[in-house]
Amino acid sequence: MNIVEENWEEIIQKLKIEHSLTDVSFKTWILPLRVYKVTSNTVYILVNLKASIDYIKNKYLLPFQVCIAEVVGKEYEVKFIAENEFDPKDFEDKTATPKSKVTVSQAANLNPKYTFDTFVVGGNNNFAHAASLAVAESPGEVYNPLFLYGGVGLGKTHLMHSIAHFILENEPEKKVLYVTSETFTNELIEAIKNGKTGNESAMTAFREKYRSIDVLLIDDIQFIIGKESTQEEFFHTFNHLHISGKQIIISSDKPPKDIETLEARLRSRFECGLVADISSPDYETRMAILRKKEELDGLDKYNIPDAVMQYIASNVKSNIRELEGSLNKLIALYKLKNAPIDINLAAEALKDIVSPNENRQVTPELILDVVSEHFNISIADLKSGKRNAEIAIPRQIVMYLCRTMTDTPLKAIGLTLGGRDHSTISHGVDKVTADIKASDTFSNTIDIIKKKLNPV
């Protein structure tokens, strides 16, 4: 069984929830679908009713691509084929298509949703957007490095992925790699550790990996700042790529001149290309982003009144992630309560929106938000009974952070995490404490999450 078939149930349930399918639509269109075959870049899905194939293609092709990518962590093209209508020979030919951009963008760690097409340009980001597009059109030739900076949730990652998608679409043979500075640091820590235990090729492999790239995108560079060995290694990687005319794109929460612990030699290198900022969006841009999200996520069917959109746009000002989150929360509340979508419901949806970073308090809810975003898993999963490591470890991290960064009693932490026993919480806290001691990479990850929770 391949990875898509193994996760098929989860994929279709996700599609149902994210696209708000009614039971009848789900049963009619989605449940009867079967995975016929999965090749390296394409999932072939059998449709039992030939008459419905066009409808299914129009309506569900993109949602399937996105849900498959989100569940299995790899992008595939999706093709629907009518059960009684396909010629296996034809089909084999089609699978033999050359390496597609889907595979390469997956290899570059890209989110399929973050493209220039889905990015709304406004006064707050037009300079950063124009610079990103110029770099995407001529990598290594115009602004090198491109340094994007701005506050939390304002679109830096989205722009970086857009650049990478654009380059791969036009030149699929280019080696493009997007990494967070956490990944870079953890890989470096591992290579150094392996080197110390006699495996010298580990460091060589690390260097080869990062120095053989055509376009390197490093997100949230602020998290490697202050770690000397990482800065040192990054400095050499940077120089190597820069001298060879390879494109480097960096993001951070501050401009280089304001990053106090940044070594002077790195600062001057970061400043030698183009530094572009993204600030908070104005009201019109916030409205445009809400409308775009409504369109992309198929929320039009809820007929959200203008006044409600305006209310959200007027009240959520400084973080686009929260702006999007408010809209999701509104729809979730609507479904839960079956109440009309009006200002009252919007006010309820906005109730828990965390205040801007500087003076926000670390609470169990904030910890859940930040951990869920960091590991790209849902809060529902964190609270669920799922025991696979991808979810169980972040859940234990939530326990640990609630215990060490807030005054919340074990019992209350248990309730926050879906009604768990206090001894389970206590075990989770001990486990994370021991893992921090045992593993430098794990400890680095915890450090980064703590900084996300409490940047000051």
Ligand SMILES: Nc1ncnc2c1ncn2[C@@H]1O[C@H](COP(=O)(O)OP(=O)(O)OP(=O)(O)O)[C@@H](O)[C@H]1O
């Ligand atoms: N201009 C925009 N148009 C459409 N969506 C946007 C825009 N800016 C941000 N977003 C959306 O807001 C969310 C947060 O953006 P993103 O993750 O890129 O922020 P960030 O600046 O990298 O945040 P962080 O500092 O936490 O790393 C994403 O879902 C992204 O698609």
